[in-house]
Amino acid sequence: MADELLKVESIEKSFGKQKVLDGVSFILNKGEVKVIVGPSGTGKSTLLRCINLLNPPDKGKIYLQNKEITSLKHTLVPAVRQKIGMVFQHFALFNHLTAIDNVALGLLKVRKMNKTDAYKKAIDELNRVGLADHKDKYPAQLSGGQKQRVGIARALAMDPLLILFDEPTSALDPELIGEVLAVMQALAKDGMTMICVTHEMGFAKSVANEVIFMEKGKIIEQGLPEELFSNAKNPRTREFLSKISQLYGETGHK
Amino acid sequence: MEIFEHNLLFLFKNMPMLLSGALTAILLTFTSIIIGLVVGIMVTFFRIYGSKFTKKLMFAYEWLLKGTPPLILIFIFYFGLGNYLNLGEFFAAALALGLRSSAYQAQIYRGAVLSISTEQTEAGLSLGLSRFRTFYLVILPQAIRLSLPGFTNEFTIVLKDTPLAYGVGLVEILKAGRDILAQQLSAAIVSGKVTASLNPFIVYLTCALIYFVLFEIFYYSLNALSKKFQIPGFIFDK
Ligand SMILES: Nc1ncnc2c1ncn2[C@@H]1O[C@H](COP(=O)(O)OP(=O)(O)OP(=O)(O)O)[C@@H](O)[C@H]1O
Ligand SMILES: [Mg+2]
Numbered sequence: 001m002a003d004e005l006l007k008v009e010s011i012e013k014s015f016g017k018q019k020v021l022d023g024v025s026f027i028l029n030k031g032e033v034k035v036i037v038g039p040s041g042t043g044k045s046t047l048l049r050c051i052n053l054l055n056p057p058d059k060g061k062i063y064l065q066n067k068e069i070t071s072l073k074h075t076l077v078p079a080v081r082q083k084i085g086m087v088f089q090h091f092a093l094f095n096h097l098t099a100i101d102n103v104a105l106g107l108l109k110v111r112k113m114n115k116t117d118a119y120k121k122a123i124d125e126l127n128r129v130g131l132a133d134h135k136d137k138y139p140a141q142l143s144g145g146q147k148q149r150v151g152i153a154r155a156l157a158m159d160p161l162l163i164l165f166d167e168p169t170s171a172l173d174p175e176l177i178g179e180v181l182a183v184m185q186a187l188a189k190d191g192m193t194m195i196c197v198t199h200e201m202g203f204a205k206s207v208a209n210e211v212i213f214m215e216k217g218k219i220i221e222q223g224l225p226e227e228l229f230s231n232a233k234n235p236r237t238r239e240f241l242s243k244i245s246q247l248y249g250e251t252g253h254k
Numbered sequence: 255m256e257i258f259e260h261n262l263l264f265l266f267k268n269m270p271m272l273l274s275g276a277l278t279a280i281l282l283t284f285t286s287i288i289i290g291l292v293v294g295i296m297v298t299f300f301r302i303y304g305s306k307f308t309k310k311l312m313f314a315y316e317w318l319l320k321g322t323p324p325l326i327l328i329f330i331f332y333f334g335l336g337n338y339l340n341l342g343e344f345f346a347a348a349l350a351l352g353l354r355s356s357a358y359q360a361q362i363y364r365g366a367v368l369s370i371s372t373e374q375t376e377a378g379l380s381l382g383l384s385r386f387r388t389f390y391l392v393i394l395p396q397a398i399r400l401s402l403p404g405f406t407n408e409f410t411i412v413l414k415d416t417p418l419a420y421g422v423g424l425v426e427i428l429k430a431g432r433d434i435l436a437q438q439l440s441a442a443i444v445s446g447k448v449t450a451s452l453n454p455f456i457v458y459l460t461c462a463l464i465y466f467v468l469f470e471i472f473y474y475s476l477n478a479l480s481k482k483f484q485i486p487g488f489i490f491d492k
Binding site for chain 1: 370371373374376377378379380381382383384387391392395396399485486487488
């Protein structure tokens, strides 16, 4: 049996009267890469934010390594978040810190590493995303693609069990998307467990183990990327996927 | 020409009085600004992170203080409160100017905090930092930097509001100037040489000059501080 890392069990979430998630369930195994696609406002971001408890679900349960995380005392929540990395659409780098300080912050303040070890690890992580040369630059001095790679290095530094990516390339100029996808692909090949909300179908085809199509707070269809892309059962899935492949190109970015 | 010399000489002799007025003005500015800083930070905190009720309360507080002329506030704290609690003219003025400044400072700090993206807070939380430490390590250091230009402005405004304390008899720069004029006038009347009296124009220009010098000093130093703490390459664009 596969090694189950995360189980999401019929979660529901409403904002006011609007039901944004309406019974979403799935299982994520260790080393697996899931890609979530779906129209805007469907609840994809909300789903990710439920998983790391930034916006805990109203109903349903989430298990991390077979332990329920949805009913924890709030003092135990930071320890869970520490194990779940998050990469943001608009990078969310700490603007007052250099690249290396962005990566080192969690190591120093959460993992309480000493300075020497923390900065050594931070450099390693920046190396991993190809940015060691830029370690002393501030976010405002980096390109969008570089910022996002620092964002990935910052998540990696915590040695998370899994990383959540919320449209990591959708705020980037087209010519900068490739460098971020390349880093993500390398991570996937290294065995990192990932959930990616992205419309980059080339990425999905090359590394995803499963693609989930969501609409209006529900999972409409899920399956292997090649199955979903070539013969989706649900007409809505087909329509949506053909629309985004027109928009983003069939192959996506390398 | 003789009168001009006479005026300057007299002013020069009375310089200690003007300078001690200037010292009072500086102390009043600092005291007011510090009251405004402490209260302003609390107001900011409750207006952003407080319950619905405290948010409304803070809003009302800001609104009331911004809507009242500062001289009236000073009178309220000196004469109004004076029946129950005698603060003295310095502290009555400091409290009035300080609380008023707290309303404006709160506005500056709130703008700074809110301009820092919520994604950054979420990024801090997602690393496993607590809410408080996220605020302390991520939001606060940036909010302070973003607030400095507005703070500089507020500082100079409070400085230039200190002559209002004249209204309750505090000997700051303006009152010192006026006292010098009055003294000289009575001396001239006693000696019968009214023509030799001091020219108010020169006295008040000197008062203005002292304010201007103080303004320049504080404005320059605070701006230098803003520059020093500026985040490299960061352009505040929201
Ligand atoms: N904190 C919130 N308060 C109120 N409504 C919210 C909140 N967060 C999300 N929503 C609403 O929930 C719905 C789903 O939002 P969500 O961001 O999860 O969608 P999404 O699938 O990520 O869309 P997109 O592709 O545009 O990012 C939207 O209608 C949004 O307005
Ligand atoms: Mg989203």
